[in-house]
Amino acid sequence: MDSPSDLFGRQSSLISPFDPHITPSGGGHGAPYPGANPSSQPHYPLIHHLLQPGGAPMRSRGQLHLDRYNREEEGMEGEKEEGMGGRLVGAGGKRLSGAALVADWSYDMMRVKRLRLESLVFGDGEIGLEEEEEEEEEKGRRNAERGNREKGREGRRRRREREELKEQLEEARGRLKTLQEKVWKAFGERSAQEEEKRWSGGEQEEDEIDHLSLPFIPSSPHFQGIAKQDRKAEDHEKRSEEQRNVNGGGGGFLEGVLKRAAVWMGCGVVRGEWERFGGEQKFAQALKQELGSAVARVIDRVLRLYTQNDPLPPSIHPSPGEGRNAGGAPPPHPHQEQSEALPLITRRPDNRRNNLLPPNNRTKNTLLPPHPFPPLCQPHPALLPPSSRHKDSSPFLPPSSCPLPIPLLHYTMQQLFTRSLSHLPPLHKGGIMNSDVYMEGNPFPNLLTSASSSSHPSFPPLAVMEGLDRLDGGLQHHHERDGGMRGGRDGGMDSGIYLGLGSISFFWRSGEGLSPCHLKKAKLMFFYARYPSSNTLKTYFPDVKFNRCVTSQLIKWFSNFREFFYIQMERFARQAARDGAPCLGRDSRETPLCLGRDTELYRILNMHYNKSNDYQVPDRFVEIAELALREFYTAIQTGRDSDPCWKKYIYKIICKLDSPVPDSFRLPGCPMG
DNA sequence: TAATTTCCTG
């Protein structure tokens, strides 16, 4: 069973750029650069789901895929001559639809993969042939000397295999290139025209980013440009979508995905960066973003279906950062009390890092082994808390290479879900659906139950579950844990749903408690306060209904944070003392044990407390960490660590250094959105 | 005594 974390982990490893010439780098135990190994296979994470001929999202286009697939089975040779994009133009010289083009793209991606596989299989087969030949030859000259000649032959054979593989790779690359050109021809021109047209039309809604559709837009100019275009396309689609029947269902959804995916592809090519920045990767990102938004739309549609007598207000499409918007005050929400009383209890394994990108201009630490920095993804500036909206909020962020962080996407979807479901009519226990069957296996526990089924439409689980994968073990486990944790509470609050859509999984549950979002917030709070009192915590988690259990859990979190913090400090202090290199940073000869932001220790801390790296680590925290490090170091050097309670002295110092937590943390939800 | 913190374990 794939746990959600597995899925995320795998995804991250799947976003490797399809660049056979990628320079090997990093590759520590965490394998932060999945594509670093030149021999590793390229993967296509979400794309792959889409691209499978039978893959769920593409199912409606399965015909097209199957057609191509069969043709491929019939003869590869003709295919080769025809060229990759040969059929991008239809019979009448007419351009194929976006869907067809995307299908072509997917098909070609499959071809590339197949080529690789076949090359491997073929290579094996050839080895077998060669071996047979060798046997025959050997019969004729049993007594002849073999040693050196065989060695030479072996070498030649391997060279030949290598060359063939290389050729096939080149061929695949060429096909990709051809396809990219075709894509450009098909969409780049159109996109450029549309762009021109729209701009001449005087559209100025540049800042009105639809965060629902574009959960996170890296703030680099490159991505902003793409986002802008995508927004425009989306606006257009929205307009036409409104004219269509809302209940159109999956067809519209798929069209939307394909259409915007095409626009994204066009965007990349318009800027001539398709190849320069790794078109496949960008395409993967585009698709992922599209999937996110499309899924959100589908969810909204489904919900609209079941809440027709409780129509969703326009605010159903808020930005993920709602509540921490520019005004700072959470916008009034019709169901504010409800959504606050029913925060997310999404329990997700936390090992969801996606170290995908090598840092830019990463400086080597002389003392410590080179490690990549954590994932460097900036959410849209609007999503950043005021304190992190600096222009250099991500000092080592490569401008144009920022994959969509899966966890962030996940969070976005969670929040969308919470908002959407908060508009559902209240459903209570004891209704027609109240059975252990649903409680056990159905991912829609009590939410599906309704005491007042006559007044509210019951929430048909199967309908919603259609096309949605049920989440497996991991979340179920947490569900049970949560249930245990909430023993003695009002049963009515213990409701929630699990949802999974492909590899994007959701778990939503209403009820008071701490969610991963709260955990994230707590971690960020740790940057300011290492020893927050329970009262402090209560003021900074207004959306949490505190009771003894929740309070102790939150306190326990901070205890764990401290533990981790001090363990790292001690570890690095000991290492520095042992290695006699009291400089953790570069240029720190004059300032021993300087904790620069380019050090491994900083990276570890940042990774732990700011995993998605979307928050600017306060300088004060770095200073305090540095201080703690020095304290540990001197204690170790002076032998004070032989005292059993030597750490307490340090703890006392550190606990006095808490600084006030920014007001942005007083708002409910994650400070990042 | 309750709340909090640390230490240890899984």
Place this chain on the structure above:
DNA sequence: CAGGAAATTA
């Protein structure tokens, strides 16, 4: 990160 035990604090 959670749970539990022990130590510490108010």
